[in-house]
Amino acid sequence: MTFKLAIWDMDGTIVDSRDVIRTAMCRAFEACGLPEPHYDDLRKTIGLGLEEVCQTLAPDYHDIPGLSLAYKEAFVLRRQEEDFKEPLYDGAMETLERLANDNWLIAMATGKSHRGIRAIFEMHPLEQYFDTIWCADDGPGKPHPFMVEQAMNALGADAHQSLIIGDAIHDIAMGRNAGIHTIGVSWGFGEASELEAVGAHEIHHDFASLNAGLDQFAFASSEK
Known part of the structure; x- marks a missing residue:
């Protein structure tokens, strides 16, 4: 063998997982008062650790752990919605x-x-x-x-x-x-x-x- x-x-x-990742990240940015990240920028970070993704997408934001937490919360909520598919x-x-x-x-x-x-x-x-x-x-x-x-x-x-x-x-x-x-x-x-x-x-x-x-x-x- x-x-x-x-x-x-x-x-x-x-x-x-493109829909859930994009939706959760956009909602996290909105919750933190940040402009929605461009999808082309987001997709190039996929595979990195979450905080590194957030740091790359929002390099000047003061609370990367908070943005990461907002993403996790948005991700969980997206999974609970009736139209969710992965x-x-x-x-x-x-x-x-x-x-x-x-x-x-x-x-x-x-x-x-x-x-x-x-x-x-x-x-x-x-x-x-x-x-x-x-x-x-x-x-x-x-x-x-x-x-x-x-x-x-x-x-x-x-x-x-x-x-x-x-x-x-x-x-x-x-x-x-x-x-x-x-x-x-x-x-x-x-x-x-x-x-x-x-x-x-x-x-x-x-x-x-x-x-x-x-x-x-x-x-x-x-x-x-």
């Missing part, structure tokens, strides 16, 4: 199931909190697929390699046996900093040109193409 580890981002890669991307669960059936080890490395991950698992039956989970609560956030290194250490994988799948430049930078293969996906927050610019080894535009890339990585790993 070939030893292989897929490390997944969550927001914008597995789950389409769907999986088409093909995400099928790909996770296929990898599990093909004896891949599967990890998560996300900027979400443990509370946020739990909320996703309550909506979608994903927890069963992950062998180890690392998030913003556990240590240095993206693009620091900490979460990737912890995932590999937890499962006994070496860098050449591991890859990361993510939609944001910070996912790719984290993977590159950890010395592993990096796969960018273009259906989330990052644009293909941005993922390419930060060094993604490959970029995919749908899950069919991603699956082919994963198969190619598995074959190459078996040849080593």
